[in-house]
Amino acid sequence: MRRTGTPSWLSTRRGEPGLPGRGDETAATPPSVARVWAVGGGKGGIGKSFLVSNLATVAARSGKRVILIDADLGGANLHTCLGVRAGERISLSDYFEERVLDLEKVAVETPIPGLRLILGALGHTGKAETTQEQRTALAKAVRRLPADLVIFDLAAGTDRSTIDFFLEADDGFVVTTPEPTAIENAYAFLRAAYYRKLAGALSESNVREVVRVAMDQRNERGIRTPGDLLGEIDRLDHAEGDRFRRVLATFRPHLVVNQVRDTEEVKMGFSITSVCKKYFGIDIDYAGYICFDDNVWRSVKDRRPLVLAYPSSDGALYVRRIVKKLLGA
Amino acid sequence: MIPLGEQNYYDLLEASPEGTPQQIERAYRIARATYAPSSTATYSVFSSDECASILRRIEEAYAVLSDARLRREYDARLRRVEPGAGLSSGPPPVATAPRARPAPPPLAARAEPRAFDAELDTGLAPENGVFDGNVLRRIRLSLGIELEEISATTKINEHHLRAIEGNAYEHLPPPVYLRGFLKQIARCLSLDAGAVADSYTARMRESAAKRG
Numbered sequence: 001m002r003r004t005g006t007p008s009w010l011s012t013r014r015g016e017p018g019l020p021g022r023g024d025e026t027a028a029t030p031p032s033v034a035r036v037w038a039v040g041g042g043k044g045g046i047g048k049s050f051l052v053s054n055l056a057t058v059a060a061r062s063g064k065r066v067i068l069i070d071a072d073l074g075g076a077n078l079h080t081c082l083g084v085r086a087g088e089r090i091s092l093s094d095y096f097e098e099r100v101l102d103l104e105k106v107a108v109e110t111p112i113p114g115l116r117l118i119l120g121a122l123g124h125t126g127k128a129e130t131t132q133e134q135r136t137a138l139a140k141a142v143r144r145l146p147a148d149l150v151i152f153d154l155a156a157g158t159d160r161s162t163i164d165f166f167l168e169a170d171d172g173f174v175v176t177t178p179e180p181t182a183i184e185n186a187y188a189f190l191r192a193a194y195y196r197k198l199a200g201a202l203s204e205s206n207v208r209e210v211v212r213v214a215m216d217q218r219n220e221r222g223i224r225t226p227g228d229l230l231g232e233i234d235r236l237d238h239a240e241g242d243r244f245r246r247v248l249a250t251f252r253p254h255l256v257v258n259q260v261r262d263t264e265e266v267k268m269g270f271s272i273t274s275v276c277k278k279y280f281g282i283d284i285d286y287a288g289y290i291c292f293d294d295n296v297w298r299s300v301k302d303r304r305p306l307v308l309a310y311p312s313s314d315g316a317l318y319v320r321r322i323v324k325k326l327l328g329a
Numbered sequence: 330m331i332p333l334g335e336q337n338y339y340d341l342l343e344a345s346p347e348g349t350p351q352q353i354e355r356a357y358r359i360a361r362a363t364y365a366p367s368s369t370a371t372y373s374v375f376s377s378d379e380c381a382s383i384l385r386r387i388e389e390a391y392a393v394l395s396d397a398r399l400r401r402e403y404d405a406r407l408r409r410v411e412p413g414a415g416l417s418s419g420p421p422p423v424a425t426a427p428r429a430r431p432a433p434p435p436l437a438a439r440a441e442p443r444a445f446d447a448e449l450d451t452g453l454a455p456e457n458g459v460f461d462g463n464v465l466r467r468i469r470l471s472l473g474i475e476l477e478e479i480s481a482t483t484k485i486n487e488h489h490l491r492a493i494e495g496n497a498y499e500h501l502p503p504p505v506y507l508r509g510f511l512k513q514i515a516r517c518l519s520l521d522a523g524a525v526a527d528s529y530t531a532r533m534r535e536s537a538a539k540r541g
Contacts, residue, residue, distance in 0.1 A: 184373040227333075264362075267473035271363035271370030274343055278333060278383065279374050289471075317467075 034067075034147045038169035042185030044075070044156035046177045047258040050296060050306070051319070052153040053081035057305040058323040060115035064148040067107050070120030071165050072155035073130070079119050082110045083303040091119040095141075096134050103141040112308070120153075130161050139168045149327075156185075158192040167197055171326065172253045173287065176272070178265040183272065190253065194226065194280055201247040207233055207240045226280050248280075254287035256322065261292045288322040290315055333383065337407065338390035341383075346404065350395070351482060351517060357391045359473060460520070460528040462496040468518050469494075483513040490514070498533050 039052050052068060060066045069092065070078040079086050089108060094100045095118075107116040130138075142150050152169060154162045166172045172193070176186040199211045210232055214223040223229050234241035257269045269286040276284045290296075293315035299306040307316045339346045344356035363370050364384045371380050393399045469479070476494075480487045489510060492500040501507055508526045515525035 178369070180369045180372055183369055187374050263470055263473055263475050266470050267359055267362060268370060270359045270473055271368065274360065274363050275370055275374055277343065 034143060034145050034150045035171070036142060036150045036152070036169040037171045037173065038071075038152040038154055038166045039173040039175060040154035040162060040166050040189055041173075041175035041182070042156065042158060042187075042189035043176070043182045046175050046182050047290070047296075048156075048175050049078045049081050049153050050300065051173070051175055051256060051258065051290070052078060052151050054305045054307050054316070054319045055323055056115055056149075056151050057082075057112050057307050058320050059149050059327060060112050061307075062323075062327070063114070064327070065114055065146065066149045066151065067116045067118065067145050067147040069118045069142070069150065069152045071152045071162070073120050074155060076120030078153045079117060080303055081300065081305065082112065082115070082117060084108065084110050084117055084119070086119055086121050089119055089121070091121040093121060095138070096130060103138070104145055107145075112305070116147075129159075132164075135161055135164050135168075139165075158189050160196075163189075163192050163196050166193055167200070173256055174253050174284075175256045175258055177259045178257060178261070178268045183268070186255075186272070187275075190276065190280065193253070194251065194282070197251055198244060198247060202233075202240055202243060204237055204240050207237055210236065230281075248282055251282050252285055253282075254285045254326070256287050257289040259292045260289045265289075287325060288318060290318045290322075333386070336386075338394050338403065341386055341390040342394065344394070346407070350397075352519075353391075353394050354482075355472070355474065355478075357387070357395070358478070360387045360391075458524075458528065459532060460515075460525045461532050462494040462529075465514060465518070465525070465529075466494040468520065472518060474517065479514060479517045482517055483510070485510050485513060493529075496533075496536075498536060501533075504530075 037055075039048050039055075041048055049070075049072075056066045056068050068078060068082075070076045071092070072078070073092065076086070076091075090100065090106050092106060095103055095106045100106050103118070106118050108119065110117050152165050154165055166189075174186050174189060176182045195211055195215045199208050202208050202211065210221075210223070211229065213219045213221055214229045214232075217224070221232065223232055230241060230244055233244055255269055255272060257265065257272075260266055260268075266289055269289055273284045273286050276282050291314050293306075293313055295310040295313040296306055296315050299309040302309050306313060307319055310316055333341075339348075342353065342356040342360050344353050348356065361384070362368065364375075364380045364387060366377060366380065368380070375383070393403050469476075476487055476490050479485070479490055488500075489502050491497075492502075493507075493510065493514065502510060508530065511526040511529050512522035515522040
């Protein structure tokens with residue numbers, strides 16, 4: 001494991017006044033500019049961990065230094081997709097509970113050269129929630145990891161921590177399958193991310209309050225859609241309305257449709273893109289789809305990424321296409 | 330974010346103003362499927378009334394953009410409005426125009442990347458430059474185009490299309506027709522027609538040579 005910085009036992013504790021926070025202990029190392037991806041989608045069982053492990057494997061094999069973070073603290077299983085046994089191994093909880101101060105030291109090797117993993121097992125306290133402070137520290141530390149690409153595998157649902165990791169990333173991926181349940185949850189996920197991003201970007205407290213009200217779909221002010229919200233904000237404060245539009249222009253999640261069986265389901269990606277444009281006013285990038293492929297469950301059973309176990313399968317081809325599109329690798 | 334009522338016909342169909350008639354047709358098919366009453370894609374976001382209203386506007390847009398003469402007239406109006414037109418200036422467009430007449434010009438014509446166009450450019454061309462039947466099929470699927478749509482546009486029989494995609498060389502049409510068919514298919518998929526025809530037929534000859 002490469003490490004040239006100050007030993008972690010010399011590190012300052014986070015939150016001490018006047019001292020650099022956690023994550024600064026590697027200041028001696030030239031700062032790496034890791035690109036950060038986060039993969040979410042709302043519903044469980046739609047292939048987030050499958051996608052993350054395969055995207056990461058493709059990137060690592062093309063020569064990128066990749067670190068995966070299993071941010072699903074309550075239901076971590078990314079390690080299994082990569083053939084890593086969790087056991088009593090060091091995990092993200094050790095970092096959150098400050099038993100290990102250097103994030104890189106929490107990363108373990110995987111069978112794939114160039115690919116390391118930060119496990120998401122529960123800590124001793126068994127707590128799956130994180131505090132805002134912990135998340136901010138993690139987001140900062142992630143940027144200093146000696147990696148070219150860091151990928152967060154997010155939990156199902158729209159918890160604040162999940163949405164924060166999603167918004168913190170350079171590229172956020174929303175995964176869905178063509179089923180109505182998965183699509184409904186994908187929209188719920190996007191809605192949560194959308195309002196949280198807006199609330200974080202707007203500066204006037206009365207305007208932020210309107211966003212907060214709008215998040216409740218049955219609010220009394222009659223704000224039903226993001227379009228209504230924009231109208232309401234424009235009425236209150238035109239400058240904030242303009243800020244709203246600028247923030248929207250920077251919110252460009254990627255969409256991946258998994259388990260596609262036919263042309264109709266390929267088109268689902270275009271349809272979701274269209275709905276997002278017309279409803280949220282955002283340009284989603286339809287990054288790709290992955291066709292339904294029996295080799296996928298075989299590879300999961302083998303505990304090996306599909307792209308290694310069945311490199312010539314259709315599923316592997318589509319995963320490589322997504323990576324190529326995003327990284328040009 | 331442009332309110333639905335102020336979107337121009339290209340925005341409504343999410344098609345490029347430079348789009349070919351085939352691309353307009355394709356955008357329309359996708360839009361129609363997206364906002365259809367039974368659509369999974371709109372469920373939980375738009376109410377059925379909202380979908381019906383969007384669908385009406387999509388039909389209105391398509392009625393104009395699918396007609397070469399009406400589209401020319403509409404484009405001319407767009408160009409007149411475009412220079413310096415702000416989002417908040419100009420009269421609101423009439424929501425329900427008669428099908429046969431071009432609707433009032435929208436407030437602004439925008440030039441920003443469309444999902445469909447972006448998808449056309451990225452990651453679809455084969456790595457080795459070989460366009461065999463599998464590659465053509467994958468590209469077609471990724472664009473959400475059905476075989477019957479290609480058949481309807483090109484008048485090529487579906488069983489020929491299937492044979493081409495299946496690399497079923499023994500069932501292919503005679504060579505004189507094959508090149509023309511391949512070029513037509515390539516155009517439907519926004520691919521380089523000459524390159525596809527050359528690559529496919531070269532591959533076919535290699536295969537024939539191998540079998541002796």
